[in-house]
Amino acid sequence: QFNQAQQMPSFQQSSSFSRMPNSMENGQSNQFIPQNINNNGFRIPYPQCLSTDIAGSLLTPSTLQSLFETKLQQEERKLANERVRNTGLNNNDIMDFDAAQLRVGTHNGALVARVATKVSQELVAILGCETNATITQYLDHFLKRIHLPGNTCVFAANPDCSNFINHRSITGVCNNLQRPYEGSAQTAYSRLLPAAYDDGLSKPRSQSVLGEPLPSCRQISLSMGSKPVFDTSYNNFFVAYGQFIMHDIILSLPVTDSGSTPISSCSCESQDSDMCTVVDVAPNDPFMAGQQCMATPATAQAFSDQVCSLGVKEQMNANSHYIDLSVTYGSTRLTAHGLRTGTNGFLKTAKRPWSKFDLPPGQREGKSCVDGTDSERCFAGGDSRLMENLILTGIQAQWVRAHNIFTVELAKARPDWKNDDFLLYEEAKRILVAVHQRITYDDWLPILIGKEAANRFTGDNGVTSRYDPSMPGVVFNEAAAAALRLHTLVRDLFTRCTPKGELIDQVWLRDVNAKCKLAYDAKNNGVDSLLCGSLFDYGFAGDTNYVQDIHHRLFESVNRQGEIRRNDIVAINICRAREHGIPGYNAFRELCGLPRASQFQDFTDTMSFENAAKLKMIYKHPEDVDLFIGINHENHVPGGLVGPVSACIIGTQFRHLKYGDRHFYKHEGQFTPAQLDAINRYSNQCFFCHTTDIEKVQANPFQPPNDQTNPLGLCSQCPIFDFKPWRVDSRTMS
Numbered sequence: 001q002f003n004q005a006q007q008m009p010s011f012q013q014s015s016s017f018s019r020m021p022n023s024m025e026n027g028q029s030n031q032f033i034p035q036n037i038n039n040n041g042f043r044i045p046y047p048q049c050l051s052t053d054i055a056g057s058l059l060t061p062s063t064l065q066s067l068f069e070t071k072l073q074q075e076e077r078k079l080a081n082e083r084v085r086n087t088g089l090n091n092n093d094i095m096d097f098d099a100a101q102l103r104v105g106t107h108n109g110a111l112v113a114r115v116a117t118k119v120s121q122e123l124v125a126i127l128g129c130e131t132n133a134t135i136t137q138y139l140d141h142f143l144k145r146i147h148l149p150g151n152t153c154v155f156a157a158n159p160d161c162s163n164f165i166n167h168r169s170i171t172g173v174c175n176n177l178q179r180p181y182e183g184s185a186q187t188a189y190s191r192l193l194p195a196a197y198d199d200g201l202s203k204p205r206s207q208s209v210l211g212e213p214l215p216s217c218r219q220i221s222l223s224m225g226s227k228p229v230f231d232t233s234y235n236n237f238f239v240a241y242g243q244f245i246m247h248d249i250i251l252s253l254p255v256t257d258s259g260s261t262p263i264s265s266c267s268c269e270s271q272d273s274d275m276c277t278v279v280d281v282a283p284n285d286p287f288m289a290g291q292q293c294m295a296t297p298a299t300a301q302a303f304s305d306q307v308c309s310l311g312v313k314e315q316m317n318a319n320s321h322y323i324d325l326s327v328t329y330g331s332t333r334l335t336a337h338g339l340r341t342g343t344n345g346f347l348k349t350a351k352r353p354w355s356k357f358d359l360p361p362g363q364r365e366g367k368s369c370v371d372g373t374d375s376e377r378c379f380a381g382g383d384s385r386l387m388e389n390l391i392l393t394g395i396q397a398q399w400v401r402a403h404n405i406f407t408v409e410l411a412k413a414r415p416d417w418k419n420d421d422f423l424l425y426e427e428a429k430r431i432l433v434a435v436h437q438r439i440t441y442d443d444w445l446p447i448l449i450g451k452e453a454a455n456r457f458t459g460d461n462g463v464t465s466r467y468d469p470s471m472p473g474v475v476f477n478e479a480a481a482a483a484l485r486l487h488t489l490v491r492d493l494f495t496r497c498t499p500k501g502e503l504i505d506q507v508w509l510r511d512v513n514a515k516c517k518l519a520y521d522a523k524n525n526g527v528d529s530l531l532c533g534s535l536f537d538y539g540f541a542g543d544t545n546y547v548q549d550i551h552h553r554l555f556e557s558v559n560r561q562g563e564i565r566r567n568d569i570v571a572i573n574i575c576r577a578r579e580h581g582i583p584g585y586n587a588f589r590e591l592c593g594l595p596r597a598s599q600f601q602d603f604t605d606t607m608s609f610e611n612a613a614k615l616k617m618i619y620k621h622p623e624d625v626d627l628f629i630g631i632n633h634e635n636h637v638p639g640g641l642v643g644p645v646s647a648c649i650i651g652t653q654f655r656h657l658k659y660g661d662r663h664f665y666k667h668e669g670q671f672t673p674a675q676l677d678a679i680n681r682y683s684n685q686c687f688f689c690h691t692t693d694i695e696k697v698q699a700n701p702f703q704p705p706n707d708q709t710n711p712l713g714l715c716s717q718c719p720i721f722d723f724k725p726w727r728v729d730s731r732t733m734s
């Protein structure tokens, strides 16, 4: 605690001060005040309020120190109240801050990050800066050079990476050896563009550039359609696999109370945007009349760097940013440990008497599904959302099954690894992460953004690629809060079929959303029948239409007063992005090499005239258009199912997660040429065959079967993964 003198935080000078030019070294100014020189030695045109003279006279280390303490105490009191009111989620299966790396004494990193934002706000107020949306860059530059005291910073100065040179860590820590925390769980999303907050620091964008309020998120959502049309070029397995990839790389957890439990007590009256995002609902709303608002907890915060500097509000990604199957293996050590049997490298599973294929293990506690019982439990995995729908659960089951199959085969190929739990687990995981990355980059991404864009952003010309330690392997906030929220593709009706591919029936999203019952449906083959159906069901087109169940009736429930409560994924996505400080669509046009529009008509280079006109009906000015809505209205790139700005953001994202991942499977030195060849030869089709009891699967499981272009193949003819290159006699890398 901070009430003892010896533990008082003392603010430190930024390490960048040592690089500060003349005036500082001459001791002419307050050493504590950051100068307006950037890392390349260029002068930043700070506004008056941040000038060294003014700031120097008002800010001293002791001012900051007492500010920090006061704010910390205030926040802790507030959170203690939340804890009393918090009746909601059980945190057992939702988050474990025991990841330890981000825990400081009794404070969690998210809380300290939030206090840092409060301190930043207060400092700016003391300095008398006029706060507005355009000041962000200056403020951030100024504040970034003031660091929290060492004993408060959640990051160790030099974490020990010696165990993670050869193998991935669970959290992602030590992937980048120069910046060891980069891309690790519970660190901030990065940004493609500076944040856009109303006050330059933390308040959601709420104003049109013309000064009036922006249209409300729900009002915008109501302008989107509810009549999706099918796109026959991909199927629902492609869509569900997309969700699986998203859950590997993105998890925005809610602000937590003082006990690290996500808060649940947001109400229509919650005006504190640091804690809650409140989406207003009009009294005459066609689906939510009488429901004043949709209130959701804000995302937990994190520091944007590894030295805990002040600065604009940043959001935390609770998962390891890398594509590393963290959905299956966990993003924290505690979760990862809990998912293992502890012998021979195996992952825990739940056996089913009627099938040789297991399910993910059942969890004893937790609310990841609403209908779990003692005998039919909700499932546990590396990501708390694996029960979001049962197809997703099915994909999780596939990877758990694959892990245990591969572990057995590896033990045969490497008798010297026999009974070595650590090596068998790590090496099976290494191969499966490679298979998942190969499927993601070769099979999934080109369908989403088109072959041309996939190649332009993530392609390489050789058998191998090269790691670029200077490229951050991180998730961008713009991708997490907007571009990758591909909810327009989501279906609401899912086919179930038998292992022979015969139709059983169709079930609604609401029957498989956060429910486990059908996974235990022995007569109809559990999750495998849903996986089977997903191979045949078309996906919905990437457009401005959303199925009712997630558009106007998400999480439908009846409260104690008997009133229906509903949510809306479109409205939440828009408001979430505003909460996360994501700039508008127009800014990203410019980032992606398109001209910045000054009138709505200028949008017609990326969208139809009708869609540009529709945006003009909704918004007052092209600058106001929310990113999520702008990209929703774009024409698709050739061969892809999203538009150019979307493809640019997603392409950049996957570029970073490839070249910025030291362990990416294609990078030189990760596998021997023969091993890499075995991974490349292992098709998505055969992976599907080996991990379900389905007897026939089409050549490309992400597209509906077609006699001519995508024929069904017999699973019995699928060669098993080639483990020969792993044999002792084939000189492995490990």
Ligand code: HEM
Pocket: 239, 240, 241, 242, 243, 246, 250, 251, 252, 253, 296, 388, 389, 479, 480, 481, 484, 485, 486, 487, 489, 490, 513, 550, 569, 572, 573, 576
């Ligand atoms: C089956 C239907 C689905 C449902 C019911 C669903 C529901 C949700 C919900 C409720 C959220 C949280 C929104 C928030 O509070 O900000 C969310 C977030 C998200 N969804 Fe979905 N989703 C579905 C499918 C998908 C698919 C297919 C994709 C992509 C291919 C996707 C991508 C995302 C992403 C990237 C996020 C942000 C996650 C985060 O920041 O933690 N979702 N979804």
Ligand SMILES: [Ca+2]
Pocket: 248, 249, 319, 320, 321, 322, 323, 324, 325, 326, 327
């Ligand atoms: Ca991950």
